[in-house]
Amino acid sequence: MTDPVLDHLRADGGILARLKAYASLPSVSTDPAYAEGMASTRALLKARLANIGFTRVDEIEAGGHPAVVAEWMGAEGAPTYLVYGHYDVQPPDPLELWHSAPFEPEVRDGRLYGRGVSDDKGPVSIALEVLAAFLAVEGRLPVNVRILLEGEEEIGSRTLARMCERHRDRLAADAVISADGARWRADLPTVNVGTRGNAGYEVTLRTAGKDLHSGRYGGAVPNALAEMARLLATLHDADGRIAVAGFHDDVREASAEERAAFAALPFDEAAWLAGIGAEAHGEPGFTTLERLWVRPTVELNGLWGGYTGPGGKTVIPCEAHAKITTRLVPNQDPARTGALLEAHLRAHAPPFAEVTVVDQDRGSAAYEVPPDHPLLAAVERAIGETYGTRPARVKVGATLPLAAIFKQALGVDTVTMSFSTADEDFHAPNEFFRLAALEEGLEAWTRLLRILGGQAT
Structure with missing residues (x-):
């Protein structure tokens, strides 16, 4: 792809260094002992957003850890997208199982190791770098963008619903693009269309x-x-x-078409089970993917x-x-x-x-992206153009509370555009982020913004 914004990104030698600086801050939300690390991370993000050209850079809260918000609203008549990510991370324990210090990010064998590099600092950095490149090269974005970087995702987004209610004016958008969510696999282009x-x-x-x-x-x-x-x-x-x-x-039972689509996915169940040292088990009459995604x-x-x-x-x-x-x-x-x-x-x-x-909490409902949503079509096209093949639609057995919360509180749908991968040991020792995903994500996000700008016109 030849694109001046992407050319700028490829020539920028500071992207990895900025990600490492971001990931070196211990922003653990569940433990009050990390309060200073949380505050330092918010300060870094606010300075970065202001520096690249976003306005109304601020912190908002609803009784818990503050979120960082910002906006660029210079695309008159164009839709507004809320770009979501989170800056909080899981505790690094047990420390003795790490091969390198969790908050001293280290590159080994094409991977960046460190707590939070995959969930969610690497994916958030991709989005911010692409937005920064558009503003640096073209002085504007193809669409209006608001940003919400949450500080409580790793503790169940405890106050996100209240935050949406209190600060609706700062978060109003036509749809949400989530940098959080993770790809199913690194070897198969996919887009997530549902979570439990x-x-x-x-x-x-x-x-x-x-x-x-x-x-x-x-x-x-x-x-x-x-x-x-x-x-x-x-x-x-x-x-x-x-x-x-x-x-x-x-x-709601999966349709015959949906079950057939799952069956057509290239999934080696034996290898998947061998990788975790377990045997297949679960509700009779359903495949492993069905048990994971729709049961x-x-x-x-x-x-x-x-x-x-x-x-x-x-x-x-x-x-x-x-x-x-x-x-x-x-x-x-x-x-x-x-x-x-x-x-x-x-x-x-x-x-x-x-x-x-x-x-222990109010719980989160399952969420499905409407199959004909224009943002889903744009994400599929951007991923397809990046990898040269149409992505498969898959679901996630885990939960992203934000999607259901945004739907209920703001009335908007969410599509994930994350370049972390499910096998990158987030929440475990030796979390890592593939550097290849960094390059792929920069291209895909650039394509996505171009496509969304085209949709707007």
Whole structure:
């Protein structure tokens, strides 16, 4: 592709250095000990946005970590796009498993290693570099652009909905382009057209007024851990199907066409399973991709109680605890599925046990991009022109709360344009970002803005 903006980007020797400087800031949102790193990251982003020509550069908040916002509104009569990303990252722990310091980004074998380089600082940097190049070369953007860089994505976007309500004027747009979201694979051009929703719960089961000596009371009173294990086992049948009454009632079944499209994707299930050291398992009658993308789940994330320290302790625990998350598909309401889950746990608990279910968040609904949305068409065209082949439409088993929030709070749809990849160990030690994706992303974002400018005219 010959394009003056892309030529400018290819000649810019500072892009990687700027990404490394951005990724070196420890912007961990979940731990208050990183408050200084969060503030330093916001300061860096605000300075960068002001320097490249954006106006109304500011911080907005709604009771949590502030977001960074900015805008360029000089394309009279053209649509406005909200470019979304997040600057917060996961904690780097366990530190001893990293091969290099998590906040000292290091290039090895064509990859940049460091916490947050893939999720989401690399993809955000691509978007900002392309916007900066347009303003440097042409003095304008093809369309109007507002920017929202969130500081709470890694903790569930806790205040994003309130932020949208409070600051609607700063975020109003015709559609959202998300730099967050991740590609399915590096070897197959794809566009994400749907994500599952989720919700999380903590369950406590109590069987006695206090912990008891296992010799003096063992065999004569119930054990909270054993009762919790039996209770949790009722959530699924022997084949792995969710056994919660009514949980599937609102599920919108995948169409024959959609299932055929999934089946046509080049997916090596055996290699995928070998890569994680697991065997196929799940709801009967569905393929692995269908289970991941269009079927709901109830997952156990943690189970504890009694004594878990070094050595042993002869105790009968009076309490046991479990963490549960659900993944939801289109047409399922997190409030309704949560109520069904709680009703199941109470109905199947033994009569002598006290059960408490705490909803850890409001949950996020599943989201699907309208198949005929013009932004989706533009993204598909930009990716197709970059790679020389039309991208496949895929879904994501994970959750992007922002898409459902923007749809409900702002009335706009979201299309992802991310160049991180699902295998880049984000949330784990040795997170990395492919440098090839940096080059591909710069071209694709340049093409996308040109296409959107053409749509506007």
